[in-house]
Amino acid sequence: MIQPKKILIPFLLVVALFSLLAQAGMATTATFKVAAGEEVTRTLNLAVDDRVLVEFTVSGGQYGNTLHFFATYPNGTAKDFSLVSNHNQRFVADKDGECVLHFSNAGSSEDKYVSLDYEIQHYIFGMPQMLFLTIVIVIICIAAVAVFILMGKTH
Numbered sequence: 001m002i003q004p005k006k007i008l009i010p011f012l013l014v015v016a017l018f019s020l021l022a023q024a025g026m027a028t029t030a031t032f033k034v035a036a037g038e039e040v041t042r043t044l045n046l047a048v049d050d051r052v053l054v055e056f057t058v059s060g061g062q063y064g065n066t067l068h069f070f071a072t073y074p075n076g077t078a079k080d081f082s083l084v085s086n087h088n089q090r091f092v093a094d095k096d097g098e099c100v101l102h103f104s105n106a107g108s109s110e111d112k113y114v115s116l117d118y119e120i121q122h123y124i125f126g127m128p129q130m131l132f133l134t135i136v137i138v139i140i141c142i143a144a145v146a147v148f149i150l151m152g153k154t155h
Helices: 004-021 129-152
Strands: 026-034 039-046 051-059 067-072 078-084 086-092 097-104 112-121
Touching: 026 039, 039 051, 039 112, 051 067, 051 097, 078 086
Parallel strands: none
Antiparallel strands: 026 112, 039 097, 051 086, 051 112, 067 078, 067 097
16 A cells, blocks of 8 residues: 555645646636727736737727827837827847836826737747647656556566
């Protein structure tokens, strides 16, 4: 019979390994108001090789559904997209840091609403995080079955 203490230590090591390797992939949907004459920012924390998808739609204006949008990337560059009502952008982070999304309603006298969707997909050793973790889980399961079979054999 296997003692519970012998099982507990490998189990805790596996849990610690997964907690170190697993960075949560982020997918977020948010709706927020950009008041007339103001600017709202959203910050995305990125790691190198993260794949990012940013989409948003502007609504709520009688005289137009546009906002001035620009983004500041972790490598220090900024890109101005001017007045947009819908935006869809994909990019790969080439440096650790923050990507700041700026939504400016400075030139308008009416409030606008932004529906923002973004997804950050983390990569480990050049492969998607979920695939990497699936491979690790399969290897651990195969090792556990092998240990179980070898412990059951009488010599």
